Amino acid sequence: MPILNRAAELQDEVTEWRRHIHARPELLFAVENTAAFVAEKLKEFGVDEIVTGIGRTGVVGLIKGNGGGSRTIGLRADMDALPLTEISGKPWASTTPGKMHACGHDGHTAMLLGAAKYLAETRNFNGNVAVIFQPAEEGGGGGNLMVKDGMMERFSIEEVYGMHNLPGLPVGQFAIRKGPIMAATDEFTVTIKGRGGHAAQPNRTIDPIAIGAQIVANLQMIAARTVDPLRSVVVSVTKFNAGFAHNVIPNDAQIAGTIRTLDPEVRDIAESRFKQVINGLAAAHGAEADISFQRNYPVTVNHAAETGHAIATATDIAGEANVNPEIDPMMGGEDFSYMLNARPGAFIFIGNGDTAGLHNPAYDFNDEVITHGISYWVRLAEQRLGA
Ligand SMILES: [Zn+2]
Numbered sequence: 001m002p003i004l005n006r007a008a009e010l011q012d013e014v015t016e017w018r019r020h021i022h023a024r025p026e027l028l029f030a031v032e033n034t035a036a037f038v039a040e041k042l043k044e045f046g047v048d049e050i051v052t053g054i055g056r057t058g059v060v061g062l063i064k065g066n067g068g069g070s071r072t073i074g075l076r077a078d079m080d081a082l083p084l085t086e087i088s089g090k091p092w093a094s095t096t097p098g099k100m101h102a103c104g105h106d107g108h109t110a111m112l113l114g115a116a117k118y119l120a121e122t123r124n125f126n127g128n129v130a131v132i133f134q135p136a137e138e139g140g141g142g143g144n145l146m147v148k149d150g151m152m153e154r155f156s157i158e159e160v161y162g163m164h165n166l167p168g169l170p171v172g173q174f175a176i177r178k179g180p181i182m183a184a185t186d187e188f189t190v191t192i193k194g195r196g197g198h199a200a201q202p203n204r205t206i207d208p209i210a211i212g213a214q215i216v217a218n219l220q221m222i223a224a225r226t227v228d229p230l231r232s233v234v235v236s237v238t239k240f241n242a243g244f245a246h247n248v249i250p251n252d253a254q255i256a257g258t259i260r261t262l263d264p265e266v267r268d269i270a271e272s273r274f275k276q277v278i279n280g281l282a283a284a285h286g287a288e289a290d291i292s293f294q295r296n297y298p299v300t301v302n303h304a305a306e307t308g309h310a311i312a313t314a315t316d317i318a319g320e321a322n323v324n325p326e327i328d329p330m331m332g333g334e335d336f337s338y339m340l341n342a343r344p345g346a347f348i349f350i351g352n353g354d355t356a357g358l359h360n361p362a363y364d365f366n367d368e369v370i371t372h373g374i375s376y377w378v379r380l381a382e383q384r385l386g387a
């Protein structure tokens with residue numbers, strides 16, 4: 001089955017919603033206007049139950065099928081934008097400098113709204129579909145908060161599915177894999193406390209810059225010599241701040257960055273070796289290190305059976321040649337991981353075509369994707385709920 005006719009009919013309307021949201025980006029949990037727009041649309045469609053304020057500003061709509069039955073599956077979109085200034089030059093570009101939809105969450109929200117409209121019109125399934133709109137995917141853990149707020153229990157959600165656009169993958173194509181598909185994203189900040197002094201008398205100082213440089217270089221030993229080369233780890237130092245003059249060795253230096261891993265065991269190994277390297281090198285040179293290590297999003301792990309369902313639906317929509325069932329995992333993070341830790345499900349990529357990359361100021365969600373996304377959501381719901 002190709003794209004659903006009704007999804008194609010919705011194209012213009014959903015494009016309008018997408019561009020409306022795109023022009024009005026909101027960050028993290030402060031997505032009040034987007035959430036209000038979503039809730040208003042769901043009401044207009046006649047969605048049976050609409051709950052706002054889950055995970056602070058999340059919205060969930062429950063659509064009951066015509067066939068009765070009590071099984072519920074969740075379909076999830078994200079609503080938040082990024083702190084970037086848009087340079088796309090599109091007529092619907094962000095109206096707020098410093099905020100833009102550079103990850104396509106405007107498209108995700110609009111496509112799920114389109115699917116909700118379709119499903120509320122047809123109701124050609126048994127059981128219920130919960131459409132989930134979450135805030136704060138870009139760093140705030142809004143998905144985690146919705147789970148903690150009891151969303152899964154409240155709506156008796158048994159399976160949960162997510163979708164993200166992927167620039168570089170042609171429009172009309174899908175890509176997925178079972179098991180880990182996105183990385184755990186841990187973050188660190190380290191202050192190396194030395195002893196400052198005259199640049200001409202380094203022997204009287206404990207130089208935090210020289211020690212920091214050793215630390216930056218040695219952290220790569222985690223990837224090079226600690227973790228099995230067949231398993232993935234990325235250690236990136238992204239900040240190194242120290243000093244203020246040519247002739248002064250400063251007291252402190254600060255480094256910060258991120259560690260990305262694809263399985264819990266490697267995650268533990270990387271964290272403990274990270275601390276050993278820093279404490280060891282600091283001690284070796286007479287300095288002290290203050291380490292703040294924060295575990296952020298967990299690994300996004302697709303469940304096997306649900307990945308199979310997602311592949312079946314995508315194949316149904318797009319044809320076998322347009323579905324990659326074994327895409328390589330990515331070292332970016334995704335807070336849909338928390339929902340997948342709470343319920344079985346799967347996260348799929350949908351092609352955004354040849355556009356600027358995610359988080360790039362020239363990025364724009366590709367509206368040609370809309371009918372493919374709506375068709376996927378609708379077919380997935382109908383197939384999982386036995387239409
Ligand atoms: Zn993003």
Ligand SMILES: [Zn+2]
Pocket residue numbers: 103104105137164
């Ligand atoms: Zn995103």
